[in-house]
Structure formats: C-alpha cells, structure tokens
Amino acid sequence: MKVRFVTCFSTLVFVSFFLLTVSQSASGQATKPKFRVVAIAEKGGGVHAPFVAEAKKWLAQVASENNFAIDYIENTEPINAAFLANYQLVIQLNYPPYMWTDTAKEAFRNYIVEGKGGGWVGFHHASLLGEFDGYAMWPWFSEFMGGIRYKNYIATFAKATVHVEAQNHPCMKDVPTAFEVEKEEWYTYDKSPRPNVKVLATVDESTYEPDSNLKMGGDHPVIWSNEHMKARNVYIFMGHHPDLFKNDAFVTIFRNAIFWGAGQTKQ
Template sequence: MRKRLRTVVALLAGALLAATPNMSSAEPVDGPADRAVSAADPAYKVLVFSKTAGFRHSSIDDGIAALRDLGGANNFTVDATEDSSAFTGGNLAQYRAVVFLSTTGDVLNGTQQTAFEQYIQGGGGYVGVHAAADTEYDWPFYEGLAGALFHSHPAIQSATVKVEDRAHDATAHLGAAWQRTDEWYNYRSNPRTTARVLASLDESSYSGGNMSGDHPISWCKHYQGGRAFYTGGGHTDESYGEPAFRRHLLGGIRWAAGMTKADCRPETGYRPLFDGTGTAGWSQAGPGGFTLADGTLTSHGGLGMLWYSAKEFTGDYSLKLDWRMSGDDNSGVFVGFPASSDPWSAVNNGYEIQIDATDSPDRTTGSVYGFKSADLAARDAALNPPGEWNTYEIRVTGERLELFLNGRKINDFTNTDPARSLAQGHIGIQNHGDGDEVAFRNIRIKESGGPTGPRSGAVKGVNGKCLDVSGGATADGTQIQIWTCNNSTAQTWTLPGDNTLRALGKCLDISGGATADGTKIQLWTCNGTGAQQWTPQADGTLRNPQSAKCLDASGGTWNDGTPVHLWTCHTGPNQKWTLP
C-alpha cells in the first residue's frame, strides 16, 4: 500500500533488469532467444540424454546444439550422452535437471531406473522433449513423471497452440496464440488432472488431433519430490532454430532446475474475470488506471483501484492471478470490500494482499497489509524476482484467508474484526501511484456453490439406472440413454466446474440447441454454447438454463436403452438425477 524509499539494492536490480531484453511480447524479440534471462541464476549443470531404442529423430543433434547454446548464454553447462550407464546415483547428483531429448523405447535397465527414481525423489528435475513421451511404456514411474505417453501423430503441419499459462517461464514470452509447425502428438491420456497445462492445441486448426478438443501439448508438475516439465514440440530440425521455441525450452529447463518458480498444481474449475481480451465487468475507482496490452493490465498513476464491479463474492472461493513487478514497485490485491467508487473504501473496509519488494514485513509481498506478515522464509523460497511473473492464489473460507505464492502456502490469516468480512465483498487490483509499475494477467476464480470440480463418476437416474453413451461411441450425435450401471467409461461423467457434463472427452448436448420438448440429448464436441450447460437444482433435476427445461428419461417405463431428451421440468422420477 504505502511506499517506502527504494533501496540501493533495488535500484541495482532494476538496472540489471533494464539491460535484459523484454521477452513478454507475443513474438520473440529480434536477436537470439538464448540471451541471459536472469543475472541471478547460479551456475548449474544439465544432463541431456538422447538414447533411442526405436525411431530416431534427425533433430536430436540440432537439439543438443541448441541446448548447449542456451546453457552458454544462461550459466548452465550441458553434458550430452546416450550412455545409460550415466544413470547412477552418484553421477546424477551433479545435475539440476535431466533432459530426455526425443528418447524412444526402453532406454534404461532396472537398476538405472531405480537410480533415476531416487534422483527425482531427492528433488531432481526432468525435462521431456517431444518423443520423451514415446519412451519406457512399461515403467509406471516414468509415465507418471512424463504426464502422458504417445498414442499417434498426423503429418507435420502448422497448428495453433493455445497458451493457457502466461506466467510460467516457458510460456510467459508467448501471446495467447502461438502458430507453429511441428509433428503434433496425440497422447494416451490427458494430463490435465495431474499437471498444470501450460499450452494446448486447437484441434480445429489442423487435421489429425484425436483428443476431443482438450489437447494439452506442454505441462509442468511436481512429482514425488521432484519437478517435471514436458513439451510436445521439437520433432523438426527447424524447431531448434526458432527463437520462441528455444525460449520455451529454456523456461522449462530453468523451472525444472529450480531457478524459477511457478504454480504447477493441476488447475480446473476456474472461470476468467480477466482473460486478456477486455475489462468488461471491471470499474476504475480513483485516479490513474491500467493499460491493456498483450493480454496484460499494467498499472499507472494512482492511488486508485480496478475492481470487479459485476459481482460481489459471497461464500468460499479461490482467486488466482498472475503478477509481475518491474522493479521495487508497489501494488496489491484487495478482497472483501463493499462496492464503492472510492479506492479508500477497499483500504478501510477490506483486506489488501500486498505486492511490494522492500517494505516492512507486514507491508511487503505476501503480507495481509498492516495485519499479518507472510512466512518470510517460505515467501522468499517461492518468490520470483522483479521482471519475472508470479502467481497468487487467495483462498477464502469463511473468515479465513490462505495465500499461496507460486503454489506454496505463505500466509494464513483469520479475520476477527466485526467491521470487516472476508466472506462477502468485491475484489480489486491496485494502481498505487506514479513510478509503480505492476502488471497482471489471467485473473480467474472458482467459487463454492458455483463452478467446482472436477468430479467424476456415474450419473444415476430413474430405477437406479445410469446415464449412458450408447454403445460407448464417441461420434458427434451419439444418443444418450439410460442403462444398468456397469462402471464403464460410457457411464463415467466428469463435472469440470463449468456447468458441463463430459464423457469420453465430449459434452452432454441438446441437438441443434433447440428448446422443444422431445429434443434429442446427444454427445457432442464441447463448444461452450448454452446447449451444453446443465445446472443441478435442489429438487434433483438437471436444468438447461438456455431452454429452462430439464434432462428427462423419455416415456413412462424406463428400461435399458431408454433415450433421454429435453422436456418441460415437472420433477417426476424420470427427471431426478444423482451426480457424482
């Protein structure tokens, strides 16, 4: 909130950052992408392993050369090998991360696998590149580490990569969409429930994708004590000459090596409050404001606040947002304040989660401003320096506020002031004043009693029968029916938290978005339309808000194969459903 004088240290840090090229635009800056990103990275070593027992990629040599270039510019040394005997406990201990560069087939024996497991469990880092997902199919530990294994691929072609996380160092330099050419893998499973998806493929932008519209292509995760990053790119020789792809690899290596921090917990069920495209629903209080560019809100002037005026939040919720300071700057995130055009109302009636590099403990980054300091040791271990992105999760449960920085809990505060309440109020971001430049991206929320999840299991209806995809087929238009419960995938429905019901990778859908009684209920590619929205009611019905009608098992007798359709709500037994 309040500004103290910048320290000499902060000024020097700012000067170093000013000398570093700005990598935040959608396109890479002119010049090599492997120039230093952080003067603070200590020297470390990376092992690049590229043994193949199956298909061998011609791009491996280019990949090794690119990684050596990146290391030379960013203070890490690359040792490259195809000798599996390098996988011993003593040898692996010297490396901060191990890169599996388009390995294929079974490349490690049992003893070597055990050594690598112990390396990861001891805090080591893994980076999987492209065919690293085509490796060690019979080693469960590795499948969990990699996140997903190869299924198939179409021909090499251009595709649109949707960048979902623009705070991670591997993707922060990219825009919301990244157009590039590669060999795009399909995977045997979807890693979204176990990893933080950084980027995914728009399957409509190319041919041959088979993951039903949810197609992760890069992700990160914490796994058994270690860190794991994977990217599906890197098949072509040309990939390793692309500045944006090289920067993508560099960010993955830095994170896996522990040089930069990120929230790599799985994330589902959140809805955007600010997605980078506009500020509908937000209002500016007080002077100054925020500039919107490259999907980013950057503060200027003040003291003011941009607050989400479209809704007051009541009940429990989790608020996430990404932020970055330019230097020794000042801002904060306000929660639990009443609607007002006066920014001081939030100061006096709500709580500020502080962003400030160099203030007193109860007024610096991670504090509940003026009330409780962060756990400074935990904060410092989780914090990225000015110039790099950080992620806050502010979790409100009743009058309790828990704060997570880059996935690590750093504060736990309970309101006892009867004049304030965390359980009800608006949220906002502060523009503190002239000279304070703090940027924000990807503000999103998950509320209790609203979007939650994910939850998976059977949806049970009349006569104890289950909602079922006919024949277990996945084609658009497949009839939905009821059938004796059998625990099959055709009866396994996921509620991801966005009011859709999903099975076999697709959505429960009203044919043609029609509203007439008797309209077919079918399986269809998820598309975000009102025809795929289902809201559970207190009376047990599932109502489609667009039509104001209910999911209904047709007819007056209900046997295996009875189709479900849309019908006027009447709360009869054939409209009652029990969700997982």
C-alpha cells in the same frame, strides 16, 4: 641511483606477478560453471537426428552465454544415484521411456520423486509410453506423465496453433498466448493427462493444416508439469523438426525451462 633502479624494478615485478595472480584467480572463478546439465539423446537419433543436432548447437550457445556446463549421454548405462548427483538438470532430449536399466530407473525415479538433486525437462519421445521394441511399459513413468499411454501420431505432420494456458508459470514467461508450430507429429494418447498434471499449453486441433482425424476431442495438452513430484519438471511435446529452433516461442520456452528446472535465474 643504481640501488633505486633495482628497487623499482623489483617492485614492478612483484606488482605484475600480483596482478597476474589476481587475474588468473578471477578468470578461474568466471569459468567455473554455475550449474551442470546432462542431456540424453539416442545414438544416431534416427529421424530425430536433425532436431538433436540443432538442439546441441543451440544449447552450446546458451550454455556459453550463461556459464553452465552440459554433458551428453546416449543411453541410460551411466545413470545411477551418484551420477545424477552431479547435475542440477536432466534433459530428456530424444530418448523414450523404455530401454532404461533397472538401476537408472530407480535413480531417476528418486531424483524426481524426492526432488533432492535438480529438475527435468523432457521432449517429444518422453511420452512414447507403451510396449515398444520388445520392451514393457514403465508404469511409474506413465504415472509421471499423467497416467497416459501413447496411441497414435500424425505421420504426415501438420501445422497447428498452440494456446498457452498457464501464462504465469515460469516456463511461459515472455511467451505469446498463442503461437504456431509449422510442422509436428502431434501424438494422441488414450486420455488427457489433465486430471493428474498442471497443463501449461494445448494444441488447437481445429487448426490442423492439413486437417487430420487423429484428434483427442478438443482437450489436447502439449506442455505440462507434474506438480505431485518434488522435482521441478516440464514435458514439452514438440521436438521432432530442427526448424523449431527458428520458432521464437519454442526457444523461449526451452530457455525458460532450463533455468527454472535447474533452480537458477536466467542471466
């Protein structure tokens, strides 16, 4: 009887250890991220700090729900080919196309042109193309953005209606054909990027509220993708006000862009 008890106890210990090992193994597999994202946002953020803060909260939730990892950098110093090789997606959350190191420029250009590493989602400041703060314009980035140069913006903000053109594009999945943005600066450029990119959505300048004389004459793209590049990429102009994360259309586009850009299927 005593021998039987010892044997049963030993068996129980072995089974418990086995189940614990399996459980730990499964847990380890579950926590391994499906893909990795790096987002760049200027330190401090200036007037865009509230948008970035809200974006980080939203991204943390989406990453947790969908098991991907996200890291943040505040300048381009860490960027080189080896650094970018760790990531399936780069989000230019709040960083202009100047102040980049030469090494970062070359690594990023190869990342986008060759399309071997992953994708890119850019917001707002990414189309701030020109000579700023003593920095020359980055010609390749201007080409990437459709050959445009920044001209002006509505400093007092305006409400407007955005119309989706490319309803079949993955970034526009489940997005209504038209939606309102309550408060945005609506950059103007020296020309429309349309001849050089695939336009996904435009802003209807006739719906500006209050009205503004800062218009592009009707064809005003605000979301587009440069299909001449091998990497999946999408530029989303909106990105100034934190209330955008209360806009269902905006967060749907952002979420779609993450998974499409990273070459993943949304859970």
